[in-house]
Amino acid sequence: MKYMLLINQGTALEVQAALPPDEQATVWRDYQAVNETPGVTPGQRMASPDSATTVRVEDGRTLTTDGPFVETKEALGGYLFVEADDIDGAIAVAALIPAARYGGAVEIRPLVEG
Numbered sequence: 528m529k530y531m532l533l534i535n536q537g538t539a540l541e542v543q544a545a546l547p548p549d550e551q552a553t554v555w556r557d558y559q560a561v562n563e564t565p566g567v568t569p570g571q572r573m574a575s576p577d578s579a580t581t582v583r584v585e586d587g588r589t590l591t592t593d594g595p596f597v598e599t600k601e602a603l604g605g606y607l608f609v610e611a612d613d614i615d616g617a618i619a620v621a622a623l624i625p626a627a628r629y630g631g632a633v634e635i636r637p638l639v640e641g
Contacts, residue, residue: 529610529638530617536604538630554625561623562607566616570606604631608638 543554562569581592604626611617621633
């Protein structure tokens, strides 16, 4: 089964930035190891939410707002795809993502196939 793992940064970026340089290097090696895990298709790291443009269409008019539509500490910071036998396999990969242990979270969603 295929899953999308949505990496919500929470306070992870601030926590990781405060780590000593050697620990920061370990965090990046951990992300690289996740990307090299069998069954994982890496996604891309995203810019911060304040760089977003939100688009809505109301009454046929396109409206844009600078920044995220909602204020949230659980802003999406990146994503990846994983193919696993079941949800437990996807959970095992999600648990390897550093953001999950530094104040963030990883949301797992099955992909709809077909």
